[in-house]
Amino acid sequence: MTNPTSSSKVILISGASSGIGEATARHLAAAGHRVVLGARRLERIAAIAGEIRQAGGEALHHELDVARLGSFRAFVLLAKAHYGRIDVLVNNAGVAPLAMMDELRVCDWNHMIDVNLRGVLHGIAAVLPVMKEQGAGHIVNVASTSAHRIVPTMAVYSATKVAVRALSEGLRQESKDLRVTVVSPGMTRTELAGTISDPKAKATISAMMDEQGIPASAIAEAIAYAIGQPGNVDVGEVIVRPTAQG
Structure with missing residues (x-):
């Protein structure tokens, strides 16, 4: 495990309890960054934070419900109070209760809007x-290949x-000091399927x-690549998907 250095960044990660968020926290901590994990x-x-520390990394954690602004502000306040700065936010939390629209699962629609x-x-x-x-700062927003290709x-x-x-993209254009990156994963092994309420779609x-x-x-690793670029280099978007994905 690499000890924090002058290049070590303070990185906040939402949805860090599993999947991409957990993997990102572990990967970045192993690279010597200071990570702050948030999730419900x-x-x-x-x-997870304890395991990172046992491996020699530096990690904090704080309960986070991204659907509540006050919860996110408390999460940020904790990190700022502890480290004095925030270099990167990885907006990763997401849900996917997929179903055909004619099923009229309006509560699921609103849940996706609230979280995603x-x-x-x-x-x-x-x-x-x-x-x-x-x-200065860097915001990494996790989107999806579903933002590029819409299917039933x-x-x-x-x-x-x-x-x-x-x-x-709008945020990126509004600031000359802030870096903004979109990472769009394809089919990735996570717990996202567990948020699908329709049995057929879930299967x-x-x-x-x-x-x-x-x-x-x-x-x-894609997130780490974007974060690791020099301050005057902004990686706008990275799409990462299985070779076999259509």
Whole structure:
């Protein structure tokens, strides 16, 4: 495990209790960065942070519900109070209760909007004042290949991810000091299928994950690549998907 150095960054990660968020926290901590894990499953992120520290890394954790602005502000405040700065926010938390639109699962639609889109906006709102005061910062928003290719059962999910790409580009253009990156994963082995309420869609996605899915560590490495570029280099978007994915 690499000890923190002058190049070590303070990196906040939402949705860090599993999947891409957990893999990213472990990968970045192993590279010597200081990571702050946020998720609703407090016991889980506490265990992950403890394992990172046992391996020689530096990690904090704090309960985080991205759908609540106050929760995100408390998460950011903890990191700022402890480290004095925030270099990177990885907006990763997401849900995907997929279903055909004519099933009218309006509660699921609103849940995706609350987490996938509003949660990203809450993260930006919480961290942007800190980064503006610093005169530097990096926001990494995790979207999806579903923002590029829309298929049945994914209409609302895709809509939230298209919106994430749009607001990311707008934010990038508004600031000359802030770096903004969109990372769009394809089929990745995570717990995302567990958020699907429609049994048929859940079975289909689970089978595709088993057959084609790439490990979450592949997305973590893409995030690390974007973060690791010099301050005057902004990686706008990275798409990472299985070779076999259509």
